[in-house]
Amino acid sequence: MPIKQSGKRLRVPWRKKLDENDLPLTLPVYMAYCTVAGALRSFNRVGTKTIVTLVTTDDFYFPVFAEAARFFASQIWDGQRFHGNILQWTDKNFRHEAEALRDERAILFASPSYQIQEDDLLLSDAVVPLRPRTIRHAETALRRAQLPITDENVELLLTEPWSRLSRAFQDRRHPLQAIQRLRSLPKSIPPEVPRAEVSPPAAGPTLADMHGYGSLIEWGYDLAQDISDFKTGIITWSDVDNGVLISGPPGVGKTMFATALANTCAVPLIYGSASRWQEAGALDEHLKAMRASFSEAKEKAPSILFIDEIDVFGARGERDRNSAYMRSVITALLQLLDGFERREGVVVVGACNYPDLLDSAIKRSGRLDRHIAVTLPDAASRRSILKLHSGVTMCSADFELFDLATQGFTGADIERLVRDARRAARRQSETLDADHIIRHLRPLIKLPETYVHALAVHEAGHALVSHEIGYAKVADIRISRWRVDGEYRALGIVEYDVDADRPRTKTFFENAIAVCLGGIAAEIEVFGSFSQGAAGDEAADLNRATELATAMEGAFGMGHTLSVEKFSPDAFGTMRTSNPELRREIHNVLAKELERAKSIIRLQRAAHEALVTRLVDVDQLSAVEVADIIRKHRRPPVSLAKPERRAAT
Template identity: 85%
Template sequence: MPIKQSGKRLRVPWRKKLDENGLPLTLPTYMAYCAVAGALRPWNRLGAKTIVTLVTTDDFYFPLFAEAARYFSSQIWHPQRYHGNVLQCSDKNFRHEAEALRDERAILFASPSYQIQEDDRLLSDAVVSLGPRSARHAEAALRRAGLPITNESVELLLTEPWSRLSRAFQDRRDALQAIQRLRSLPKAIPPAASEAESPPSTPDPTLSDMHGFGSSLIEWGYDLAKDIADYKAGIIPWRDVENGVLISGPPGVGKTMFARVLANTCKVPIIYGSASRWQEAGALDEHLKAMRASFDESREKAPSILFIDEIDVFGNRGETDRHSAYMRAVITALLQLLDGFERRKGVVVLGACNYPDLLDSAIKRPGRLDRHIAVPLPDAAARRSILKRHSGVTLCSADYEVFDMATEGMSGADIERLVRDARRAARRQSERLNSLHILDNLRPLVKLPSAYVHSLAVHEAGHALVSHEVGYANVADIKISRWRVEGEYRALGCVEYDVGADRPRTRTFFENAIAVCLAGIAAEIEVFGSFSQGAAGDDAADLNRATELATAMVGAFGMGHTLAVEKFSPNAFARMRSSNPELRREIHNVLETELERAKSIIRLQRAAHQALVTRLVDVDQISGAEVAEIIRNHRRPTVSLAKPERRAAR
């Protein structure tokens, strides 16, 4: 029985010896051949007759790909040596079209800038995208040439421009010599790559483009831009413009970026100053001279913004180390420049620091940097926006859950670094940046077992139920996670609620707060018979927070067995408990009483608690309105367990 066979096994040049009856095939030509053969796989048949247009990427060099395409057509489509009908769309003419129609075979290459016309589509049997070179192509080419496959060689073949590869690998030169020759020369960076990374036409960002800074800072920036515009128009005097602000936050949240964006929004120049840069000028006189020069430049370019980075390096004048005299002179000079005899008309001073508490209080007094705005780490929505801005990639909803979990606690700079790593991975694979590259570079996540997820739901539902029963209004979202970051300890669930800002802080208020803190533990005890270690061991853990509240109530606010109190200082609470056994016993009694109250609430409202758990396991997050509705539908009528506020005797 005859066997039908494609031309692939015998004709495709996997082995070098098959080049004897064909055209010479260098290592980069073979890589280009792999890309062409992959695009023309549906027509990889002996004697096939077709005219195909291959749409190329920016990573393209026609002489090399033309040689590869001629080899494909000669080995697969035509039994004889075949040179014709491999063209660029921009170069074809009537004679070329006639030859293609006569031979019934042609391979046309269309560059990304070429607009494919209707006539091109009518002439071609198919218009196919030509994929980029990949690591598999490079490995196959090295294997075929008898060279060792190393990461360095693969990277070289993937990153060098096709034109350089074509010149380096010649028929008269050994492939190993060509690789060594390329390595010995400076690496070429294609202009297109640098332009793609930082397109010159991108407009300068303004506050409307920024995410993750917090609403208060953005609102202040818009107000400042409006005031400066009014000042320029002569509507208001400079004294009505707020000309000093201190912003603080952890490293990487974007304080320096905010300064640049603020200047763009206000349409004023920005002068960059830094405590460490000024100090680099030399001795005290040079230090002060550099600092005055920055202020002078700001006044010359007024209205302007003077950004002082690392302003907390100045410290305060109360320090008594061996450098204190030097720093007192520097701080005094800074105070004089901020509001001394020569007023800084037209200059907005924006100070940035990581530790605002270290800064001298005189710098923060009214008329200087009197407004202080903290820049928080970006929340989940802000992190998504930062990712979109830096990468242009939009994740699907399922991937966002993983992204939100893996990037929790990360700053904008951390996410920017994540995108850089993802771009590098995409370049190594000769692919466009996509969501897979982003997800592959996230911190590794571990999916939690269903039993663990159920215990999280039991714990968080307990918090929500008890907070509702003690009278807290507006219970917000309940959230749990199905993932954890490998090797990192963090909370895997949370409940947000409003305790009421207008409530008096009485003993009852603190007892209710302690009961809510212990409600997760109470729910675990009622359902499982014991609670897990995640409820303690960290400052933000439930049992630690409850202990701090009880310590403050009986030890600092005089709401225990004695009116004798210590100064309210959370840093001293541990010392108070360890040095006063009687106080420690009273704190224990408070915690034990409120734990029992929370357990009784869970027992009485078991149906409501179970309904919350079931719903939370299904959806991972429940809104405050849905929480209230579930409790209302399953609540067992009882006498309210919320402790009434105690009234002081008259």
């Protein structure tokens, strides 16, 4: 919630911890509130007087957004003078206009079909696009409602119409009940739009179509708002974030993101490439080609100049036969980025695979000082990328196969998958559907029921130990019934919500080790031994526990000696090999925590069996379900304290 501070811009709600008592909003209204607050962040100052028009997309429902806008306005504007001027342009009349002018404050929504007139522009201080809901908004809303942040819940909040969300989530109903009711009813089928009324497709993707880019999407929307404010004269170019460096593995879609960013910002995109500039010829021609791209971007300003493969420039400190040549090129690039004549109106987006190879001067303030890494897309993002390229919607069972078979895929990999599936459908004179895509996935092997049961035993052991020793709240447990043929990967996972502010003491690390060994302990108690999958890989349980014990004993001074070595995980193996005493102490720590984990499993065997049974049935448990099962089946620990003697009477 905005804090009353004179003249200070306030943070948008998803970047600030809000007071729950001051936000009597349902979950969908809170999501809409995030979008409204993000669009109006330039006016997010206490006491601001403004009349602003928000241009909506098809992802809009006035009752929800009106309540969200009314709450936003009540926090920013003087509530005693504000009379609720939240309107749609189609419903506005002269009385409403007079009230808005009297109060000097109003928020008006314009639907995509409404043509904004000149009189509307004269009345409005600014016309701002209202962005659709995003994954970040859904995750924030789930976190605020204390609901599990799962792919299914996020997808539900992003795909259900606002009207259904509004009816399901009510103040009198717990949010979890609302989600369960939405899932129990069939999805609404939108009425078919007559072909003559279908609007032509956009020239290219926008940020709303991009998935798996994390904070880069939020930065893109902020940039679009800044450029819009710059065009209307609200801010100067010095307030615009005019440079960013994007890094990530090949195929994650850095070039596509630049195209979507330019489309969202409604500005031209000028494509430049370090290798393309170098192809121009000798040094003079190379520099001339580079300057030509910057000049074109400046002529079309405001614009976005995308520089691909910027890490090809390297660093000026390199010493080889091309070092003099590259120093001249890098120096010229630095002058173009922030030389005597600043690049007014030009946003430079640099993309690379290896940011560490880039000269540090390019990443200094005023140049490409903001660096955002793009990782491989997660399961929810891969589903969205599939929908973008194919238009195919899968059922839950198909999605499970798709998620497993495409783990580690980039956006380009999924695009190639869709292209191959579409070609096969075309050869068979069929319309592309989920079956064509499933047939082109990597071969999957269904696991036998005994193997699935063993996975459940292992993962339930982790969750139970973590719950009992108070290490962290279990956020999610998942197991898979399929594996990719010929590929090794984890088939079960437990996600924890660890308090970042908790002191990292010896007890903390011992608890972390015990949780790592919880799966092994459960296997030993149930089967008499543990399987090979618990060790060997660097991410395996026993390996992680060994690394934690090495850090505690050899680097943090929390073990048998205060004498420590520099914290360097790469050197931990050498430390254990060269120091038999350290290796013996690490073994003692692991043995002690394994025994503690085994004793917890023995004491709470009923709770563990209940978790295993439920996990085998549904493959996934949320934090609420885990806590509820343990609470119902938990056996209270036996107190070893001596009872007090009663006085004789």
